[in-house]
Amino acid sequence: MPATKIKANCSVCGMNVDSKFKADYKGQTYYFCSENDRKEFQKRPQVYAGLERVSKTGKAA
Numbered sequence: 001m002p003a004t005k006i007k008a009n010c011s012v013c014g015m016n017v018d019s020k021f022k023a024d025y026k027g028q029t030y031y032f033c034s035e036n037d038r039k040e041f042q043k044r045p046q047v048y049a050g051l052e053r054v055s056k057t058g059k060a061a
């Protein structure tokens, strides 16, 4: 079986990424385009994790 490729968007800047850079936050896995963006996420995970929820529901919780 070939290696699983995960299609995702960088949780910080939104560009298309594979699963090379990732981080877990509150039981969810987030993907990033670079180590730099992963560090940025880990500095303020509530900001970037929150953005994703906003885009799903259309409004802030």
Ligand SMILES: [Zn+2]
Residues within 6 Å of the ligand: 010, 011, 012, 013, 014, 015, 032, 033, 034, 037
């Ligand atoms: Zn990025």
